[in-house]
Amino acid sequence: MKDFSKEMIDHILETAEKLESIAVMKERSDMLTGKVLAVLFFEPSTRTRMSFETAMIRLGGEVLSMGSVDASSISKGETLADTIRVVQSYADAIILRHPKEGAARMASEFSSVPVINAGDGAGHHPTQTLLDLYTIKRESKLEGLKIALAGDLKYGRTVHSLCYALSHYGADITLVSPDELRMPYEIIKDLEARGMKVRETDSIDEAITEVDVLYVTRIQKERFPDPAEYLRVASSLQITPELLENAKSHLKIMHPLPRVNEIDPLVDNTPHACYFKQAFYGVPIRMALLALVMGAME
Amino acid sequence: MNSEQTNFELEPGLRVRPIENGTVIDHIKAGQALNVLHILKLPGQFESVVSIIINSPSKYGKKDVVKIENRELKVKELDKISLIAPSATINIIRDFKVLKKNRVEIPEYVEGVVQCINPNCISNSSEPITSKFRVYEEDNIINLRCIYCERIISEDIADHLL
Ligand SMILES: [Zn+2]
Numbered sequence: 001m002k003d004f005s006k007e008m009i010d011h012i013l014e015t016a017e018k019l020e021s022i023a024v025m026k027e028r029s030d031m032l033t034g035k036v037l038a039v040l041f042f043e044p045s046t047r048t049r050m051s052f053e054t055a056m057i058r059l060g061g062e063v064l065s066m067g068s069v070d071a072s073s074i075s076k077g078e079t080l081a082d083t084i085r086v087v088q089s090y091a092d093a094i095i096l097r098h099p100k101e102g103a104a105r106m107a108s109e110f111s112s113v114p115v116i117n118a119g120d121g122a123g124h125h126p127t128q129t130l131l132d133l134y135t136i137k138r139e140s141k142l143e144g145l146k147i148a149l150a151g152d153l154k155y156g157r158t159v160h161s162l163c164y165a166l167s168h169y170g171a172d173i174t175l176v177s178p179d180e181l182r183m184p185y186e187i188i189k190d191l192e193a194r195g196m197k198v199r200e201t202d203s204i205d206e207a208i209t210e211v212d213v214l215y216v217t218r219i220q221k222e223r224f225p226d227p228a229e230y231l232r233v234a235s236s237l238q239i240t241p242e243l244l245e246n247a248k249s250h251l252k253i254m255h256p257l258p259r260v261n262e263i264d265p266l267v268d269n270t271p272h273a274c275y276f277k278q279a280f281y282g283v284p285i286r287m288a289l290l291a292l293v294m295g296a297m298e
Numbered sequence: 299m300n301s302e303q304t305n306f307e308l309e310p311g312l313r314v315r316p317i318e319n320g321t322v323i324d325h326i327k328a329g330q331a332l333n334v335l336h337i338l339k340l341p342g343q344f345e346s347v348v349s350i351i352i353n354s355p356s357k358y359g360k361k362d363v364v365k366i367e368n369r370e371l372k373v374k375e376l377d378k379i380s381l382i383a384p385s386a387t388i389n390i391i392r393d394f395k396v397l398k399k400n401r402v403e404i405p406e407y408v409e410g411v412v413q414c415i416n417p418n419c420i421s422n423s424s425e426p427i428t429s430k431f432r433v434y435e436e437d438n439i440i441n442l443r444c445i446y447c448e449r450i451i452s453e454d455i456a457d458h459l460l
Contacts, residue, residue, distance in 0.1 A: 079425050102420040102446025106427055121418050123447055 004126070006168040013134050015288035015297055016281075022058055023284045031296045032061035038091035039065045040083070041118070042098045047257065047279070048118050048127070052095050055286035059296070064091060084110040092294050096120075114293035122157055127289065128256060129161045131282040132215070138281065139252045139274050140212045142169045148207040150176040150237055151217035151262065153183040158256055159217055160187055167194040174207045175200045178233040181223065204237055209246045214239070216255045216262050240264045244272055254278050320346065320367040322389040322396075323379065328353050330383045331362035333456040337378045340366065358385075378411050380404045381433070381440055382456045404433055404440065412442055412451065412458045419447040429460070 022029045037056040041049050053063045080103060087094060088111040096104050097118040104117030104124070119125040136142055145166065149159050153175055160183070163173060173196055175183050188198050201207055208214060216239060224230035238261065239253060252274040255263060259275070267273055291297040326334055331350050335341075340348050351363040362383075370390060371379075379386055380402035390398040410428035414421045421429045421444065431442035431451070441452040451458060 080420070081425050081427070099418075100420040100423055101416060101418050102444065102448070105446050106420045106425060109427070120420075
């Protein structure tokens, strides 16, 4: 995602906006009729897979999905390179999710059709970042944004990637995390070098009064050897209706989902809740990518 | 360019004999001479005389020097040396004279030279690819960025040479 220029990002977001009426079925499209999308998921991520499949179908195309990983040749020891060399002759584009970092980059070296990275190990998940940006654009604003990121900022690659992407727009960032899960110093330094204002705090109450967007991520239990410590940290960051009393009226709350208990379900019915909308925005973003890589749009 | 080899003779009295034909690698970052030998697989079956000077005082602080008789270096070897000793100079010696003197060039990319430090990187699996890194300098330190997983190696590159 670091390699995406601002022009590329803006172009994808604008394309998604044009396609949104198709995503909500206000319009029908045959833009990708006759095209085949191969969906190769070497680790499960039902939500991402369905979002890509919906996007392809809404544009009139067909989807070939790999069965479960156990049943396919990967368990017989076939290399990813071989799988890609075969599948690229069946499809017009490939969606790949793989546990190894750099898998998508390697796959693109073996494929004559475009490969879209739907997540590789702890590595990149660019379509998540694009849909996050799109959500911010549609529900708040990208220029002059004040955003707070809360939760696991140490291991959470989603938030790192989002911060880098936001650096194109010069956002003002507040990082809210327990001490154990602070954003790595090198990343903060890097963001500041890109002209961003970065502030760290461990108090969500303080952060929430000033921002336009609050991006919440999951804190994984496994990060804490002591379960009591986990509970203390998780509850100190929980988003509740009471907490939101001090928020700006236009504050939007985002979360990549699935959530566990970071956000109280009572927040769902407030105008601040934006996470289900965010999940929907994954469809127009993926439609835009499919239309662009298969040459149906420029 | 046909200067006398005494150019890189060190302090007076330091007895490393001039070589007739071969290569002198000078201005190696102090402490890296043994890694240079490792890269060149020396001493190996190759029967050449190798002299090493470690921690020799020079104008720019301490340096190491390696002299190898009757051998010239391959591009891939030079690429490897450039990663661990970016300021090294390569002197090709013919008839006791310096025929050519070049600084090592830091390549833009290195392929199949270093192993990625990320155990979960696709280049460390059984896929039919070789490791590939983009090389860049930052604050006089050589950094290697894996083109697959983007992990950066900036310290102890010698430990990860293939
Ligand atoms: Zn790597």
